[in-house]
Amino acid sequence: MEDYIGFANLPNQVYRKAVKRGFDFTILVVGESGLGKSTLINSLFFTDIYSNEYPGPSQRIKKTVQVETSKVILRENGVNLTLTIVDTPGFGDAVDNSVCWQPVLNYVESKYEDYLHAESRVHRTTIVDTRVHCCLYFISPGHGLKPLDLEFMKKLHDKVNLIPLVAKADTMTPEECNQFKKTVLNEITQSKIRIYEFPDCDDEEENKHQKRIKERIPFAVVGSNVIVEANGKRVRGRKYPWGVVEVENMEHCDFVALRNIMIRTHLQDLKDVTNNIHYENYRCLKLGAVGKSGTTANKNPLAHMEEERKDHENKMKRMEREMEQVFDMKVKEKLNKLRESESELNRRSEQMRKTLDQQKRELYQKWKEFEKERTTFEVTNQDMDDTHRRLTLTLDMSPKEYFDGKDKKKEKKKGLF
Amino acid sequence: MADTLAETTHWGNLKTEVAGYVGIDTLQEQIRKKVLKRGFEFNIMVVGRSGLGKSTLINTLFKANVSLRSCSKSEEKVEIPKTTHVKSVSHVIEEKGVRLRLTVTDTPGFGDQINNDNCWLPVLDYINEQYENYLSEEQSVTRKKHIPDTRIHCCLYFISPTGHSLSPLDIEFMRRLDRCVNIVPVIAKADTLTIEERVGFKQRIKQDLANNGIRTYPMKELEEDPEETVTNNKIRELLPFAVVGSNQQYPNNGRTVYGRKTQWGLVEVENRSHCEFSDLRDMLIRTHMQDLVEVTRSVHYENFRQDRLASRRGRTQFNGQVIDMDSMNESSL
Numbered sequence: 115m116e117d118y119i120g121f122a123n124l125p126n127q128v129y130r131k132a133v134k135r136g137f138d139f140t141i142l143v144v145g146e147s148g149l150g151k152s153t154l155i156n157s158l159f160f161t162d163i164y165s166n167e168y169p170g171p172s173q174r175i176k177k178t179v180q181v182e183t184s185k186v187i188l189r190e191n192g193v194n195l196t197l198t199i200v201d202t203p204g205f206g207d208a209v210d211n212s213v214c215w216q217p218v219l220n221y222v223e224s225k226y227e228d229y230l231h232a233e234s235r236v237h238r239t240t241i242v243d244t245r246v247h248c249c250l251y252f253i254s255p256g257h258g259l260k261p262l263d264l265e266f267m268k269k270l271h272d273k274v275n276l277i278p279l280v281a282k283a284d285t286m287t288p289e290e291c292n293q294f295k296k297t298v299l300n301e302i303t304q305s306k307i308r309i310y311e312f313p314d315c316d317d318e319e320e321n322k323h324q325k326r327i328k329e330r331i332p333f334a335v336v337g338s339n340v341i342v343e344a345n346g347k348r349v350r351g352r353k354y355p356w357g358v359v360e361v362e363n364m365e366h367c368d369f370v371a372l373r374n375i376m377i378r379t380h381l382q383d384l385k386d387v388t389n390n391i392h393y394e395n396y397r398c399l400k401l402g403a404v405g406k407s408g409t410t411a412n413k414n415p416l417a418h419m420e421e422e423r424k425d426h427e428n429k430m431k432r433m434e435r436e437m438e439q440v441f442d443m444k445v446k447e448k449l450n451k452l453r454e455s456e457s458e459l460n461r462r463s464e465q466m467r468k469t470l471d472q473q474k475r476e477l478y479q480k481w482k483e484f485e486k487e488r489t490t491f492e493v494t495n496q497d498m499d500d501t502h503r504r505l506t507l508t509l510d511m512s513p514k515e516y517f518d519g520k521d522k523k524k525e526k527k528k529g530l531f
Numbered sequence: 532m533a534d535t536l537a538e539t540t541h542w543g544n545l546k547t548e549v550a551g552y553v554g555i556d557t558l559q560e561q562i563r564k565k566v567l568k569r570g571f572e573f574n575i576m577v578v579g580r581s582g583l584g585k586s587t588l589i590n591t592l593f594k595a596n597v598s599l600r601s602c603s604k605s606e607e608k609v610e611i612p613k614t615t616h617v618k619s620v621s622h623v624i625e626e627k628g629v630r631l632r633l634t635v636t637d638t639p640g641f642g643d644q645i646n647n648d649n650c651w652l653p654v655l656d657y658i659n660e661q662y663e664n665y666l667s668e669e670q671s672v673t674r675k676k677h678i679p680d681t682r683i684h685c686c687l688y689f690i691s692p693t694g695h696s697l698s699p700l701d702i703e704f705m706r707r708l709d710r711c712v713n714i715v716p717v718i719a720k721a722d723t724l725t726i727e728e729r730v731g732f733k734q735r736i737k738q739d740l741a742n743n744g745i746r747t748y749p750m751k752e753l754e755e756d757p758e759e760t761v762t763n764n765k766i767r768e769l770l771p772f773a774v775v776g777s778n779q780q781y782p783n784n785g786r787t788v789y790g791r792k793t794q795w796g797l798v799e800v801e802n803r804s805h806c807e808f809s810d811l812r813d814m815l816i817r818t819h820m821q822d823l824v825e826v827t828r829s830v831h832y833e834n835f836r837q838d839r840l841a842s843r844r845g846r847t848q849f850n851g852q853v854i855d856m857d858s859m860n861e862s863s864l
Contacts, residue, residue: 146693147693147695148691148692148693148694148695149693207698207699208699209646209647209648209699209700209703210645210646210647210648211645211646211647212645212646254582254691255582256580256581256582256583257581257582258582260581260643261643261644261645262645265645282692282723284722284723284793284795285692285720285722285723286793287791287792287793288793288794352725353725354722354725354726354795354796354798354805355726355802355804355805356722356795356796356797356798356799356802356805357793357795357796357797358795358796359793359795360795363794365794366794366795
């Protein structure tokens with residue numbers, strides 16, 4: 115019997131599922147125009163995200179800072195990566211750049227906002243992660259950080275993973291480059307800006323290798339998507355009259371270091387840090403703000419639901435009351451009507467009784483009269499009878515005629531009625 | 532001989548025959564001696580954002596540590612000031628007996644802030660101040676024999692090598708200052724651009740300059756003869772100069788050259804196929820230095836003087852508008 119249970123296969127399952135689902139990654143590139151942002155993006159992914167048909171933002175004139183996104187789906191060895199590049203043309207280009215970071219900040223926060231809403235929905239099977247996972251900030255080479263650089267980084271370092279890059283590194287000799295990097299790092303630590311720190315790997319070998327790479331932060335990069343001849347080889351680089359800068363040569367620039375550490379080893383970590391730290395910070399701030407103020411900021415989903423429920427209940431109650439009122443009213447009306455009709459009927463019956471009584475009395479009267487008349491009639495009748503007997507004995511009168519005569523009198527009397 | 536006194540055009544179109552050696556040609560020598568004794572003055576101003584290599588370029592141009600940065604006492608890194616400052620430092624350099632009093636004016640803090648509105652105002656004020664000083668010296672009752680000339684003869688404007696086109700700040704500055712001073716735009720740190728990028732960049736810059744009506748030195752209107760026009764045209768073709776500065780020397784093919792040594796090659800500053808530093812230097816120092824001084828004196832300064840005096844004479848009308856003293860600090864035209 116084997117001791118092998120089989121859950122060691124779990125990573126493979128996760129891997130396969132992840133591969134099927136595909137990955138998504140959002141990069142934000144910020145920097146003044148002309149620093150080679152578009153070129154670097156093209157170089158990083160070996161593909162023309164910006165090309166002649168769809169020129170990069172630098173080629174287009176803009177008056178205010180815009181935030182533009184481009185989406186590309188890359189495929190390598192069966193793994194799909196949906197890459198979203200967020201570019202910021204116009205950043206730092208104007209004479210007055212006081213709030214040029216505001217659109218960028220708004221964009222980052224709006225993505226967190228969207229995710230927060232998506233998370234709080236009732237049906238949340240498909241959450242699309244559009245949050246910015248990594249921000250590449252391009253520093254113009256010179257003597258040190260400019261005030262604009264410092265301002266921007268201060269505003270964004272706790273909202274997004276900030277990776278500062280030294281742009282156009284072929285401007286500087288190696289000594290100048292090292293000096294500049296030191297100055298930049300100094301200024302960054304002095305201003306208490308937290309840039310993204312690539313965490314260590316578990317593997318010792320890897321760790322050592324990565325340590326060497328990390329010493330080069332901030333990465334001094336050169337970008338190029340053009341293939342030139344150099345020393346008989348064909349490489350990607352920039353051709354000058356005095357030599358060729360090879361983009362992928364570690365001694366010329368740190369492009370390879372950046373690419374390796376960003377894509378090959380720490381892509382997932384960037385996403386995790388965004389999710390666990392930056393997003394959670396944002397969420398805390400937002401929800402905390404609502405709790406403090408107590409007003410219906412409508413940002414807290416639970417409170418929102420509670421409220422909705424209460425609203426609903428209130429509405430129900432109100433409706434109930436209304437209906438009751440209406441019902442009461444109707445009942446009253448009906449009662450009134452009935453009462454009226456009742457009284458009406460009563461009246462009528464009274465009347466009728468009265469008339470009946472009257473009629474009865476009249477009748478009684480009449481009957482009395484009639485009785486009187488009858489008795490008188492009978493009395494007279496007796497006389498007449500007697501006489502009639504005397505007469506009939508003499509005459510042969512049919513009783514019928516005799517009685518008809520009486521009937522006629524009775525009938526006549528009857529006609530009185 | 533007597534009846535050859537006819538009209539002469541500007542200089543020597545009509546040659547009058549001279550019987551023997553008069554000695555007019557020694558005038559050259561006399562002037563030379565005088566001028567040599569007096570020495571020359573040249574004031575140059577460098578304007579541009581920090582980190583563009585202004586100080587290095589000036590040092591390279593005059594092959595000496597003449598820039599502000601090299602002369603500043605403090606050893607640690609100079610902080611970026613909060614507003615534009617204007618600072619000058621003067622040196623006297625000598626070459627083959629010719630003395631030159633060189634004043635380099637630097638503008639630290641220009642274009643480095645987040646909000647760069649009106650960062651050119653201190654520069655403009657400084658330039659006008661120099662004109663003002665000269666004017667008051669000129670007009671004083673007891674004039675000095677030789678008024679010290681602190682007027683800015685040339686302003687080197689450094690354009691950042693983005694490769695795209697002029698930035699709004701560049702355009703603003705040049706628009707406002709091209710009437711007061713000779714502006715020579717240069718593309719800084721030209722070793723960032725490949726040759727194709729450089730060509731495209733220059734084209735776009737020239738277009739931007741034309742669109743905004745910016746007059747850079749050398750100016751077409753001031754040309755007096757066709758020879759001048761030809762040289763100036765050549766210069767205008769090359770404008771703005773793509774320069775690289777360095778005052779470090781490296782060995783190359785047996786010679787030592789000024790250059791920047793990188794991992795992929797050596798950028799030679801004086802190599803015409805690498806950058807246009809030599810052309811800039813030639814124009815600035817070897818051929819057009821005196822012309823720069825002349826143009827400043829006869830054109831820019833005169834403009835300033837006219838405006839000044841017209842307004843001083845009891846606030847009278849000038850070009851239909853009353854200009855008062857306070858508004859003189861704006862651009863003079």
